[in-house]
Structure formats: C-alpha cells, structure tokens
Amino acid sequence: MTDSHIEEFKFTATCPKGLENLLAQxxxxxxxxxxxxxxxxxxxxxxxxxAYRCCLWSRLAxxxxxxxxxxxxxxxxxxxxxxxxxxxxxxxxxxxxxxLxxxxxxxxxxxxxxxxxxxxDAIVxxxxxxxxxxxxxxxxxxxxxxxxRLNRDRLDIAIDLSGESLHKRGYRTQIGAAPLKENLAAALLLRARWPQIAAEGGALLDPMCGSGTILIEAAMIAADIAPGLFRESFGFERWLNHQNDIWNELREEALQRRTAGLGRGLPEIRGYDADARVLFAAEANIARAGLERFxxxxxxxxxxxxxxxxxxxKPGLVLTNPPYGERLGEQEALRETYAEMGRQLKAEFSGWQVGIFTGNPExxxxxxxxxxKHYQLYNGTIPSQLLLFQVLQRSERDQALGKERKLSAEVEMVANRLRKNLRTTGKWANRNGVDCYRLYDADLPEYSAAxxxxxxxxxxxxxxxxxYRPPASIDExxxxxxxxxxxxxVQFVLDLPRANISIKERRRHSHKGGQQGGGQYQKQAEAGTTLRVKEYGAEFEVDLWSYLDTGLFLDHRPVRKHLREIASGKKFLNLFCYTASATVQAALGGSVQSTSVDMSRTYQSWAARNFRANSMDPYKHQLVEADCLQWLTSAQQNRRGYYDLIFLDPPSFSNSAKMHGVLDIQRxxxxxxxxxMVLLASGGTLVFSNNLRSxxxxxxxxxxxxxxxxQLLDKDFQRNPKVHNVWEIRAIEN
Structure with a gap:
C-alpha cells in the first residue's frame, strides 16, 4: 500500500435504516x-x-x-x-x-x-x-x-474495519427488557437538537430511562467524548495494513478532548424509572462509562x-423511549401512562422541548x-417514530386553549371526524411508513373537500x-x-401554523364550458415553494401551492408500488408520465431501462429533478417531451416489441393546444x-389506469x-372505490 496518510480510499458506512441523512452529515x-x-x-x-476517525467518533454508524x-x-x-x-x-x-x-x-x-x-473457498x-x-x-x-454484498449481479467486496458493530461502545453490560441501541439513542438526541440545547446549558431528563442509554449518550455528546474511546478493540487493529501510529495519535487526541469536556462540566442529566431493578443496570452502565459524577x-x-x-x-429537553406494548391489552394500560406523562409535562415543564420515541405513535x-416534527425510524425491525413537541409557556397555552373553546359546534363536529381519522388512517399510515396520505375525503357531505x-x-x-366543486344549489x-x-x-386538530396549510378553492364561473386553465384554483403562495417527501424509500418533490395538483397522485401510491414490484430486469415505458414518480419506483425496483413521455415541459423538468434526487442514470432512464398520441404512432415502427412493462395513465379528457386533436379516454x-400492445415484448405487461368514474x-x-x-387502493382511499380504475393487460397465449 502507498502512504496511507494521503492515499484516497473508498468506504461504506452502514447504519440503522432511517439514519442515512444524519450519518452523511x-x-x-x-x-x-x-x-x-x-x-x-x-x-x-x-x-x-x-476511516479510523470514523470508527472512533461516529455516533451513528x-x-x-x-x-x-x-x-x-x-x-x-x-x-x-x-x-x-x-x-x-x-x-x-x-x-x-x-x-466472512x-x-x-x-x-x-x-x-x-x-x-x-x-x-x-476462494480466499482460502x-x-x-x-x-x-x-x-x-x-x-x-x-x-x-x-x-x-450481492445485489442482483453486482458484488461489493469490502474489508470490515469495525470488528463488532460500532453501536457497542463497551459501557453497556447491563440492559433493560427492551434495550435501545446506542447509535439509535444518539440519533434521537441529534434529531431533538440536544447538542445545541446542551451548549446553551439546557438540561436533559428521561422519565422512563430504563438502563440509561439515552442519558449516557447525551453525556458523551455534551462532554465531547468519542463513542468508541473505551471499546476493547476494532477490526482494523489486526489487519495486515494497520497503521498503529495514526491510530495512537487519534486515540490520544480523543482522550484529551474527553478530559477537557468533562472539565468544563455538564448540564443536568437525570433519569427516572418506576422499576428499581432496572436502575441498578443503569447505574452500572453509567459507572462503566465513567460518568457517575455527571x-x-x-x-x-x-x-x-x-x-x-x-x-x-435551565429548561432543556425531555427525551424518552417509553414502552408501547405489542398486545391490545398492554396498549390500553399504557394509554393512561402516556396521558399521565402529558399532564406532568404540561404542569411542570413549561418552555421545555419534548421527544417521545415509540413504535406506537397513537x-x-x-x-x-x-x-x-416527526421522524420515521426503525427500532431494530420495528417501524417507529420520534415525535417532537414543545410545551408552551403557560400564557401561550392558555391563549391557545381560549381560542379552542371558541370553536363553533359545526367546527367541533369536523374536528372530531379528523381526530377519528387520525386514530384509524393515521395509525395505518404510521404502521406502514406512509408519509403522505389522505386524511379526510368529504366524510361529512356538507364539508365537501379533501x-x-x-x-x-x-x-x-x-x-x-x-x-370539491359545490353544487349550484349551495349558496357560494x-x-x-x-x-x-x-x-x-385542520389547524386545531393537527396543531399546524397557517403557513403549513395549502388551500385550493374551486370557484364557480358564469361562462359556458366550465373553468379554464389555472383559474380553477387560487394560489396561496408563490410558485416554486416545494417540499421533498419520501414514498417507500423514493424521494419526490411536491408543490402544494403552485399548481392544480401537487406532483404526486396519492391514490396511485399502490399502483406505483405494484409497478416497482414487477419491474425488476425490465424495460419500462411510462406514457402521460406527469412527474414520472412511477418511473422512479420502477427504477428502484430494478428496471434496467425506461422511457417517460409527457408533452409538458414543466412536468419533464420536474421529473428530471425526481430522477436526480433518486440517483437515476439519465442514459438508462430517458425523458421525452412529446405528445403521447404522436409518439405512440411513430413508435409503432421503431419500438415494436421493445418494452417489457408499460404504464398507460392518460387523462380522462384533454384538448391541450400542444396536441393534434382531442383525447377522450372513453372513446x-x-x-x-x-x-x-404492439410495443410490448413477448410476455410483457401493460398496466392501464384512468380516473373516469363512468x-x-x-x-x-x-x-x-x-x-x-x-384492486389497488390503500386504506386512505377506500371510502371511494371509484377513484381510479386499473387493469393488467397481456397478449393471449396461443
């Protein structure tokens, strides 16, 4: 090997699912x-x-x-x-x-x-x-x-420099009944802004601390202690190319930083638990970490x-990982425990930040x-969430409660329906890792909106x-x-600021032929205000304000998932592709090549941003700005039998100025x-979808x-089974 001080190597850091962005930072x-x-x-x-520094200092890998x-x-x-x-x-x-x-x-x-x-055998x-x-x-x-690691036909060959997983810091020999891994505890602290709170002198308290993992990780962050400082060994120490002089320098630097950090003193870090037996384990772990004074x-x-x-x-952070129960009876018993914690937080912790990490967000x-704020994470294989709250100052809380008491009976009726849907559809979404979903769909006929x-x-x-457009019989x-x-x-039930709510209001016009173009919706914010969201690991750009639709049809979520599941190794064609979210899912499912066609330059640019966000190869995944009707006609000659999977999702009706003619999907x-079907390869599949209810x-x-x-409808759209139609179409085998 050449001089390892300057030679560049390629590495991979692994982490629990959901921590990738934090680990990259x-x-x-x-x-x-x-x-x-x-x-x-x-x-x-x-x-x-x-690499040595990352082994020593990474709190997340x-x-x-x-x-x-x-x-x-x-x-x-x-x-x-x-x-x-x-x-x-x-x-x-x-x-x-x-x-191996x-x-x-x-x-x-x-x-x-x-x-x-x-x-x-090959190595030996x-x-x-x-x-x-x-x-x-x-x-x-x-x-x-x-x-x-083998992924389809790609084999990654690597040397593990870590030895035992880096989450094993060496201080925890005593654990509670449901231990939280050390790197996940560190991630919760980072998401809850503990480094900033600690730097300002804020305290950290855990009302259900168990074996003390959150407390110890918090102290190590506040005192600038390297998480790997007291591990017995790392994998690289017995590697033939190990550079011990480099390692000794890094370890000595970490020891000096620990001494300096503890010398500055720490804010209040304290844990509580109703089970005295588990606190014996916490005390033993704290002592092994050398933090019993703090x-x-x-x-x-x-x-x-x-x-x-x-x-x-000083007010700071309450962070806890309470039990959440896997059986219904346990959950019902725990509900009062959570409610009691809420009452204590409101009564005693005015001005504090609160984080609750749970596998049962309800x-x-x-x-x-x-x-x-809410972060989707995994506790082992269990989908879990970190819920972040702020306990209002009493004056702010009283003012908010005063406003809520002024809700009319009509508004309270709608609020109750929203709360009910949060308990059902919201729970389903949390359990399935769905970050974007329909909460309400004209459940109460007089409140006709989604x-x-x-x-x-x-x-x-x-x-x-x-x-939704109100009937003419309803006074505007x-x-x-x-x-x-x-x-x-919506504001009261979800506790959202007005700036986080987009409203699209359908206006009634007197001219014949219905509404024209973008006048159908009134903009609530400047164009270009976008969010980035995730769906089954894919990242998408959405715009809640600037256009008729947001860039992601939520009712098509299971259709996109189905395409992803059947796309492996296939050439994929997406017609009327919109922002090409279906193409992204197909690519992540293993599609080897794709073509996405839409006449809108705006949507093609949007699709290109979605492709870049998901690291898609533009040479393999082509975007085509064209009228799908004309493109299909020309493709009959040069693309016959070319595609293994086609997604055809046309509008019900279109007379765009860019089109030659009018599209009527029924006709x-x-x-x-x-x-x-002419473009499909032998054994290929056409997935055809449309939203025309008749x-x-x-x-x-x-x-x-x-x-x-x-039948591809998720729970949030099952109230209206006619929201769209989907078919798989194949050639009949001879």
Whole structure:
C-alpha cells in the first residue's frame, strides 16, 4: 500500500435504516467526501486516518468498510473467480484468522450461506497458493473480516474495519427488557437538537430511562467524548495494513478532548424509572462509562415526574423511549401512562422541548400534546417514530386553549371526524411508513373537500386542503364559510401554523364550458415553494401551492408500488408520465431501462429533478417531451416489441393546444391499448389506469387481450372505490 496518510480510499458506512441523512452529515463533519446515500448506508471517500476517525467518533454508524472491489457476476464460478482475484495476502498473514459476512442473492446464487462458502473457498485457496498456508476460521477474534454484498449481479467486496458493530461502545453490560441501541439513542438526541440545547446549558431528563442509554449518550455528546474511546478493540487493529501510529495519535487526541469536556462540566442529566431493578443496570452502565459524577438516576413513577429542585435547572429537553406494548391489552394500560406523562409535562415543564420515541405513535399523541416534527425510524425491525413537541409557556397555552373553546359546534363536529381519522388512517399510515396520505375525503357531505397530509424529509407536517366543486344549489357564501370551518378544524386538530396549510378553492364561473386553465384554483403562495417527501424509500418533490395538483397522485401510491414490484430486469415505458414518480419506483425496483413521455415541459423538468434526487442514470432512464398520441404512432415502427412493462395513465379528457386533436379516454382507449400492445415484448405487461368514474372497457379489448382488473387502493382511499380504475393487460397465449 502507498502512504496511507494521503492515499484516497473508498468506504461504506452502514447504519440503522432511517439514519442515512444524519450519518452523511456526521461523516462530512469528520472530514469525509460523501458520494452517495443508499438504504442503511452511506458511501464516502478519504484517507485511512479518516476511516479510523470514523470508527472512533461516529455516533451513528454500525460499521465502516473499506471497499476492495465492485464486480459484475452471474453464477457461483464467477463469484469464486472475482473473490480469488483479490490480493488477500496483502491483508492477512499465513497463520491469520479469517471471518466472512455474505449478504444478498441473485438469480443463480439463491442462498447467502452458499455464497459465503464459495467466497471463503476462494480466499482460502488464494492464500494457500500464495503463502503455502491457509488461515483458520474464527468468528469471535478474526484478524480480517471480509464483507460481501450481492445485489442482483453486482458484488461489493469490502474489508470490515469495525470488528463488532460500532453501536457497542463497551459501557453497556447491563440492559433493560427492551434495550435501545446506542447509535439509535444518539440519533434521537441529534434529531431533538440536544447538542445545541446542551451548549446553551439546557438540561436533559428521561422519565422512563430504563438502563440509561439515552442519558449516557447525551453525556458523551455534551462532554465531547468519542463513542468508541473505551471499546476493547476494532477490526482494523489486526489487519495486515494497520497503521498503529495514526491510530495512537487519534486515540490520544480523543482522550484529551474527553478530559477537557468533562472539565468544563455538564448540564443536568437525570433519569427516572418506576422499576428499581432496572436502575441498578443503569447505574452500572453509567459507572462503566465513567460518568457517575455527571449522570444521576432515581426511582420515581411518571406521576411524580418533575423538574429537579436541588439546584437551578435551565429548561432543556425531555427525551424518552417509553414502552408501547405489542398486545391490545398492554396498549390500553399504557394509554393512561402516556396521558399521565402529558399532564406532568404540561404542569411542570413549561418552555421545555419534548421527544417521545415509540413504535406506537397513537400512544404518543395520548399525551395531549401535538408534535411539530416527526421522524420515521426503525427500532431494530420495528417501524417507529420520534415525535417532537414543545410545551408552551403557560400564557401561550392558555391563549391557545381560549381560542379552542371558541370553536363553533359545526367546527367541533369536523374536528372530531379528523381526530377519528387520525386514530384509524393515521395509525395505518404510521404502521406502514406512509408519509403522505389522505386524511379526510368529504366524510361529512356538507364539508365537501379533501385533506391530504404531507410529511417533509425534515419531519415537518403540511396539509393540502382541496375543495370539491359545490353544487349550484349551495349558496357560494355558505360554501366559503364551510371551507373556513374545515380550515380551522385542520389547524386545531393537527396543531399546524397557517403557513403549513395549502388551500385550493374551486370557484364557480358564469361562462359556458366550465373553468379554464389555472383559474380553477387560487394560489396561496408563490410558485416554486416545494417540499421533498419520501414514498417507500423514493424521494419526490411536491408543490402544494403552485399548481392544480401537487406532483404526486396519492391514490396511485399502490399502483406505483405494484409497478416497482414487477419491474425488476425490465424495460419500462411510462406514457402521460406527469412527474414520472412511477418511473422512479420502477427504477428502484430494478428496471434496467425506461422511457417517460409527457408533452409538458414543466412536468419533464420536474421529473428530471425526481430522477436526480433518486440517483437515476439519465442514459438508462430517458425523458421525452412529446405528445403521447404522436409518439405512440411513430413508435409503432421503431419500438415494436421493445418494452417489457408499460404504464398507460392518460387523462380522462384533454384538448391541450400542444396536441393534434382531442383525447377522450372513453372513446379513444381501445386504440391506445392496441398501440401499446404492439410495443410490448413477448410476455410483457401493460398496466392501464384512468380516473373516469363512468368508464367502461371496450368489448373488443376484452376479446382480443387477457384483461385483469386490479384492486389497488390503500386504506386512505377506500371510502371511494371509484377513484381510479386499473387493469393488467397481456397478449393471449396461443
């Protein structure tokens, strides 16, 4: 190897799902050149010293891996040759101890254990040929750990520099019944702005502290203590290319920073729990971390949770990971515990920030507080949320309550329906990781509108309120009043500032032929105000203010998911693609190539931004600005049998000035379907969708092709099963 002080290497840092963005920010502060975020991992580059620093200082990573190679493989023989081609004799001595992690499968290697065995054979055979000796296999104390990840036909070969997962700091030998991993606890603290609060002298309290992980991680952050400082070892220490002088310098620097940080003193950090037995574990863990002078725990039930009175305590952060119960009976019993915590917070913690991390967000809202931010995370494999609240100063709270008491009976009726929907649809969305969904859809006929919720990437909640056209029999002034009532109910129930609510109001016009163009909706904000949201791991741009629609049709969420599930290895065509969200999902599902056609330059630019946000290759995924009707006609010659999967989702009616002619989906769908079927490869699938409620499939289509109706509606749209129609259409096998 060359001078490791200056040589650039490629690395991958792995982390719990949902922490990728936080980890990327942390790696940047440590000096890394971040290349890419991917599910549960961040790729970066830098020196070997940087990798050591990341192992020592990362509060969020699970592992730091040095990338050795990335190759394309098919079957087992190619796997063997690719692994055997690496210079393993440069990484482990003849009598060394080896361990190997293998994850993933492809069409030919269908078992990760088989892949691991084949890769191990390749390494052992290479070392025997080069050195005359073979390494022993040792899972617990290896000199070299090799990590291989197979994703379809791409094999990533890396050396694990971490050893045991980096979340294992070394201080926790005693744990409670439901332990929170150390790096997840650190992530909660970072999301709740603990570094800033601590720097201002604010306290940290945990009313249900368990074995004390949140408290210890908070103290380590406040005192500038490297999370890996007291680990027994790292994987790189027995690696043949380990640079011990670099490591010793970094460790000495960390020791000095710890001494300086503790010398400055820490704010109040205190935990409570009603179970005295678990506090013995907390005290043992705190002592092993060397923080017994700075972190205290006491036995106290939630009903007695108060600000410590033994000294002046500056308002800060209450952060806790309470139990949430997996069985209905447990949940009902815990509801009162959460409600009691809410009462204590309101009574005793005026002006404090609060974070509740739970696998059951409905329980979190039982506190009676309303979160201003929400982060989707995972506690192991359990989808969970960090709910952030601010306890208002008493004067602010009294003023808010005064306003709420003035709600009319009509508004209270709408508010009650919104609360009910939050308990049902909201719970479903949280459980399934859905950040954008319909909360209300004209549930009360006199309040004829839809309310959609959009959770931005930073956790901020927005509401999109869209009025349905009132019938001519309804007085326009009355309709306006009802819309205002609905707006007030949304504000109170969701505790949203007015700036976070977009209203689109349908106006009645006197001219014949209905409304024209963008006048149908009145803008509520300047054009270009956009949010970034996630859907099943894909990132999309939405605009709640500037256009008729937001850029993401929420009713098509399960359609996009279905396309993603069947797109692997296929060439995909998306006609009338809008902002190409379906193409993004197909690409993330493994589509090898795609074409997305729409005549709107605005939507094509929007789609390009969605592609960039999801790191899609523009050479493989092509955007075409064209009239779909004309494009289909010309494609009959040069794209016959080209696509494996086509998504056809035309408007019900269009007479755009850019089009040659008028599109009427009831009249024209049979021709469109026939043209699409010409473009399908043998065995291909056409997914046809439209939103015309009176639509009937042409009989000739039903006779000529295999047509299967799909029931693709999520819970938030099941009140109106006619919101859209979806079919899978295939050629009839001879």
């Amino acid at each position: 942390e790696l940047l502060t440590l000096g890394a050149e971040v290349q890419r975020e991917q599910p549960a991992a961040v790729q970066f580059s830098g020196s070997l010293a940087l 699970n592992r730091i891996m040095l990338q050795v190679d990335q190759v394309r493989i098919g079957g087992a023989d190619e796997l063997y040759r690719a692994v055997a081609a690496q210079p393993w004799e440069q990484h482990i001595g003849p009598s060394g101890k080896l361990w 992690h293998f994850s993933g499968t492809n069409r030919e290697i269908r078992n990760s254990q088989f892949g691991a065995q084949k890769a191990k 055979d290479r070392l025997r040929a080069k050195t005359g000796a073979r390494p022993s296999i040792d899972k617990h104390h290896p000199d070299l750990t090799v990590a291989l 972190v205290r725990v006491s036995c106290r039930p939630v009903a007695a949770f108060k600000v410590p009175s033994h000294r002046e305590v 329980l979190g809202y039982s506190t009676g507080l309303r979160s201003h 309310v959609d919720l959009y959770r931005a990437l930073d956790g901020t909640l927005f509401a999109h309120l869209q009025e 002034a009355k309709a306006r009043n009802r819309l205002r009532d609905l707006l007030r109910a 024209d769908h049979a021709k469109l379907i026939r043209q699409c 639509f009937k499939m042409d009989g000739n289509v039903l006779e000529k092709f295999s047509v299967k109706s799909l």
